[in-house]
Amino acid sequence: MIVAEKKPIEEIIDYVKDFQKLLIAGCNECVTVCEAGGKKEVGILASALRMYFMNEGKKVEIDEVTLERQCDHEYLEEIRDRIDQYDAVLSLACGVGVQFMAEKYFSTPVFPGVNTCFMGAAEERGVWSERCQGCGQCILGKTAGICPISRCAKRLLNGPCGGSTKGKCEINKDLDCAWQLIIDRLKELDRFDEYEQIMPIKDWSTERAGGPRKVVREDVRL
C-alpha cells in the first residue's frame, strides 16, 4: 500500500485559514489502512478545525466526505454536484489523490492533509516500512523476493557492500542489510549458486530518473 503520515494540524490550519467553506475528503484505500486519511481521521481533523476556527471567532463551515478512492474518476465524480459549494478542499488521500482531485476540479483549491511517504508493508500495528520503489523492472525473481532497490541504502545490484556488519546496514543499526537477507534466503531456498551470477547494469530509464511514467494498456482500454 501507499503509506502516508498525517500532517501537523498547524500546517493544515495555515493552508485553509482564509476559506469560509471547506470540504475534508478522505480516501477509503491505502491511507485508511495506514490510519492517516480515512473516515476516522477526517472526523478528527474536521472536529479539530471546527473548534479552532470557532475559538478564533471565525465562521467556517466544514463538511466531511470519504470517497472509495481518489485516484479513480468514478469515485471523484461523486462530489461533482456539490464541489462548487466549497471554497477549498482538504484531501487526506495520498499525493496521487490530491493531484487527481486538483486536475478534475480545476477551479477549486485543493490542499494535502497528509505527507505521502512510500510504498510499503505493515510490519506490525503502527509500523510501516518501505518495500518497493516502482523501478519499472522488477528483479525480485533474481533476489530471492527481497528488493535491493528499495531496501539497500545504495540500491546495489551485486551486494553487500563493506558497510554490512552482522546483518545490519551501516547507515542505521536497526536496518537489516538487504543483501544479507537475500543471501540468507537464497541459502534457505537452496539457490545460493545464483548469488555468484553477476547482475548486469540495470536499465534505469523505467525508473523515475527516466521522467514521469505512464502505462498504456491497449488490451483493456475502452
Next chain:
Amino acid sequence: MRINYPGTIRIVRLPCTGKVDIIHILRAFEKGADGVYVVGCLEGECRFENGNLQARKRVDQAKKILDTIGIGGERVWMYNLSSSDGPRFAEYAVEMTEKIKELGPNPLKKAKEKMAA
C-alpha cells in the same frame, strides 16, 4: 456506600476504555464540555489486555490536538482505578472538577456567545 461526587459530571458508560476514540473526546468539547476524563481499570489489569493502555494513548493524542487548537490539553485526563473502588472514583471526580473549575469554562462557549452577539 453512599459516597457523594459532584453532580456536574455526566457518565458515559463503555464496555472498556479501549473503546474510547479521539473523536469521542473531541466531540464532547465541540458540544461544550468543559473537561473530559476517562476512567479505566488499573494498568495491567485490563480484561481485554490493553484497552486501558490504548485509551491512555488516545487521551494523550487528544491532549496534543486540544493544545494545538487553543482549547487546552489539560482539560483531558486519564485515571485508573479498580472497578470496585468506589471511594477513589468519587475522589477522582472531585479532583477533576477542581481542576476544571480552576481552568474555567470551555473557551468555545465564550466564542459561540461572541459570534451570536
